[in-house]
Amino acid sequence: MAREGAAVTADNRPVPSGVSLPVEKPMRADARRNHGRLIVAAREVFIEHGPEAPLDDIAKRAAVGPGTLYRHFPTRESLLVGVYQDDLETLSAQADKLAESLPPEEALTAWLRLQLDYVKHRRGFSAAVKAIMGLEAPAMNYCRNLMRGSLIRLLEPAKAAGVIRAGVEAPDVLRLVHGVAMACESAPDDGERLLDYVIDGLRPRPAATD
Amino acid sequence: MAREGAAVTADNRPVPSGVSLPVEKPMRADARRNHGRLIVAAREVFIEHGPEAPLDDIAKRAAVGPGTLYRHFPTRESLLVGVYQDDLETLSAQADKLAESLPPEEALTAWLRLQLDYVKHRRGFSAAVKAIMGLEAPAMNYCRNLMRGSLIRLLEPAKAAGVIRAGVEAPDVLRLVHGVAMACESAPDDGERLLDYVIDGLRPRPAATD
DNA sequence: AGTCTATACGGAGACATTCTCCGCTTAGTT
DNA sequence: AACTAAGCGGAGAATGTCTCCGTATAGACT
Numbered sequence: 001m002a003r004e005g006a007a008v009t010a011d012n013r014p015v016p017s018g019v020s021l022p023v024e025k026p027m028r029a030d031a032r033r034n035h036g037r038l039i040v041a042a043r044e045v046f047i048e049h050g051p052e053a054p055l056d057d058i059a060k061r062a063a064v065g066p067g068t069l070y071r072h073f074p075t076r077e078s079l080l081v082g083v084y085q086d087d088l089e090t091l092s093a094q095a096d097k098l099a100e101s102l103p104p105e106e107a108l109t110a111w112l113r114l115q116l117d118y119v120k121h122r123r124g125f126s127a128a129v130k131a132i133m134g135l136e137a138p139a140m141n142y143c144r145n146l147m148r149g150s151l152i153r154l155l156e157p158a159k160a161a162g163v164i165r166a167g168v169e170a171p172d173v174l175r176l177v178h179g180v181a182m183a184c185e186s187a188p189d190d191g192e193r194l195l196d197y198v199i200d201g202l203r204p205r206p207a208a209t210d
Numbered sequence: 211m212a213r214e215g216a217a218v219t220a221d222n223r224p225v226p227s228g229v230s231l232p233v234e235k236p237m238r239a240d241a242r243r244n245h246g247r248l249i250v251a252a253r254e255v256f257i258e259h260g261p262e263a264p265l266d267d268i269a270k271r272a273a274v275g276p277g278t279l280y281r282h283f284p285t286r287e288s289l290l291v292g293v294y295q296d297d298l299e300t301l302s303a304q305a306d307k308l309a310e311s312l313p314p315e316e317a318l319t320a321w322l323r324l325q326l327d328y329v330k331h332r333r334g335f336s337a338a339v340k341a342i343m344g345l346e347a348p349a350m351n352y353c354r355n356l357m358r359g360s361l362i363r364l365l366e367p368a369k370a371a372g373v374i375r376a377g378v379e380a381p382d383v384l385r386l387v388h389g390v391a392m393a394c395e396s397a398p399d400d401g402e403r404l405l406d407y408v409i410d411g412l413r414p415r416p417a418a419t420d
Numbered sequence: 421a422g423t424c425t426a427t428a429c430g431g432a433g434a435c436a437t438t439c440t441c442c443g444c445t446t447a448g449t450t
Numbered sequence: 451a452a453c454t455a456a457g458c459g460g461a462g463a464a465t466g467t468c469t470c471c472g473t474a475t476a477g478a479c480t
Contacts (some may be wrong), residue, residue, distance in 0.1 A: 028447055051341075054437060065459030070439060119451055124341035131261075133396040168392035169405075175397070177405055181388030186343045187385070194386055196376075201411025238427060238476055264466060275430030280468060 035072050037062040042073075043083045047121070047165050051080060051128035051208060077132045082141045084129045088143050092199040095150035104157035108164070109199065112156055116191045119181035125181055145175055173202065230265035245282050247272040252291045261290060261338035287342045292350045294339045298353050301328060305360035309416055316368035318374070319409065321364055322352070322387050326401045336392055358390040383412065 027035070043063035045053045055076060059069040073079035094114060097105040121127045133140055151170040158164045176198050184191035237245065253274035255263045265286060269279040283289035304324060308317040329336045343350055361380040368374045386408050395399035 025456095030447070031457060034458085055439090056437075059459095066439075067441085067459050068457080071457075074439090076438090080292065123344075126391070127337035127341045130392060130395070131337045134333075166350055172400065172404055172407065173398065175393040176390065176407065179391075179404075180386065181389075182337075182340065183385040183389030185340070190382065190385065194382055194389075197382065198408065199409040199411070200218030201407040201409070235427095240476070241428060244429085265468090266466075269430095276468075277470085278432055281428075288468090355468090392425075 008068055013196060031072075034062070034064050034068055037064065037116060038069060038072055038079070039082055039086050042079050043086075044081070044088060046083060050102055050124050052075075074134075078139075080125070080129055081132060081136045081143075082148070085123075085139060085143055087118065088146055091115065092146050092150040097155055099153050099157070103161040104154070104161040107153045108158045109195075111150075112173075112199075113192070115177050116181045116184070116188075119178070120188045120191065123185050126178070126185075130178075130182070144171070144174075162204055164199075164202050168202050176202075211324075213413055244272070247274065248282055249292055249296050250291070252289050252418060253296070254281070256290070256293060256335055260334050261286075265289070285345075287346055288349075289334070290339055291342065291346045291353075294335075295349060295353055297328065298356055300323065302356050302360040305364055309363050309367070314364070314371040315373040317407075318364045318368045321360075321406060322383075322400070323357050325387050326391045326394070326398075326405060330395060330398045330401065333395050335390070336395075340388075340392070352418075354381070354384075372414055374409075374412050378412050386412075 018084060023042075038058065042058045045058045045061055055069060056065045056066050058079070058164055059066045062069070069079075073082055090113065095111050098111050102110060104205075148170050155164060155168070155170055155173065159168070176193070180191060180198055184194060232389060236242075248268065252268045253269060255268045259267075264383050265279060266276050268289070269276045272279070279289075283292055301324065305321050308321050319367060346353075361384055365374060365378070365380055365383065369376060369378070387405070390401060390404045390408055
């Protein structure tokens with residue numbers, strides 16, 4: 001679960017830094033507890049039974065009534081995004097750790113590989129989230145910004161070290177990696193090789209071996 | 211719709227060349243007609259209302275009863291794959307035309323762009339198909355082989371012309387392109403640029419301008 | 421053409437899932 | 451301790467999925 005932060009939305013989610021939402025009342029303790037439980041339960045059920053799993057099962061696993069589930073997450077989509085968002089906060093935190101502990105190229109590639117892994121272990125989940133995108137726009141924007149921030153902190157050193165060429169933008173890299181990850185869900189072993197192709201395409205000039 | 215071929219399966223689909231299935235009885239004329247109608251109707255409905263659209267609506271649009279729909283396509287997945295397969299047959303035919311009418315590099319990139327377009331105009335559809343993959347394995351294998359064959363006919367000349375480096379395998383290229391396409395569904399304008407990055411990663415050695 | 425039979429059709433209805441509504445409970449405040 | 455706004459839960463309506471089986475017809479055979 002996400003840590004308790006200073007600025008949070010009504011859903012008790014950290015507000016993307018730099019964005020100031022009108023401050024809403026904090027949730028009641030039981031509501032916040034249930035919100036957390038639902039995210040946890042939903043993640044488990046989605047991983048076990050895919051993103052189509054019956055929502056009532058999730059309510060049961062979280063030990064709340066269906067009404068409560070639908071109050072917190074009015075649609076299946078919002079629940080998927082809720083889980084996704086929570087996951088990305090973890091992934092983002094890992095980026096910062098890698099940036100501190102590894103040299104630029106290794107840190108970058110390691111993080112991109114983490115994302116491959118993430119998608120791989122949640123078959124169909126990322127595809128489902130991707131298919132939403134349009135709806136749930138604000139939450140997805142938050143996710144994008146989060147990932148973008150993390151990647152930039154890895155990408156800048158990599159550029160400085162001559163691993164990645166200068167013009168490359170973070171959102172493009174994210175999309176490339178997510179694309180590879182989704183395309184390789186069903187052939188996980190090939191992911192690394194494809195990722196190498198992609199990284200090759202982002203290197204400055206000479207580079208690469210055949 | 212797919213053309214009428216010599217070797218067909220019970221579903222009236224061309225058998226992948228080189229693969230010999232036990233020849234099954236041909237379908238009755240009305241059954242074949244309904245099969246075709248269902249594919250057409252399903253494509254329209256899926257494009258209009260997404261891959262979650264009610265199946266009964268599709269039956270209605272095809273002017274058949276729900277029973278008939280479920281006889282031809284026992285699950286939503288099988289219907290999605292049916293449409294997908296039919297689409298890919300078109301896409302595959304286009305590859306051959308491009309190979310004849312354009313120089314290697316242009317033919318290859320043009321076809322890859324066609325795929326970008328295909329995915330873009332069917333939001334969520336490709337993601338849904340991808341999420342299936344595991345189930346519906348035989349049909350998906352047919353699709354893979356079809357696309358693989360088409361791409362090889364474009365890739366070999368491109369390799370010979372020094373556009374693509376030697377070790378690159380067709381399935382990898384397909385996955386990369388599908389990945390990019392899915393990742394860019396919601397940002398179609400960026401697709402071309404990302405595709406260029408990917409192609410850059412597949413070029414021989416010196417190449418590319420910054 | 422007429423007859424026969426395997427194949428396919430269609431839709432009523434059983435079943436499953438989604439989602440809402442509203443009376444009851446409780447956290448947090450005074 | 452009492453009050454009130456926020457939140458809970460589950461019954462049940464609405465929607466969608468999928469099956470079963472009586473009816474219709476394509477195609478074969480005469």
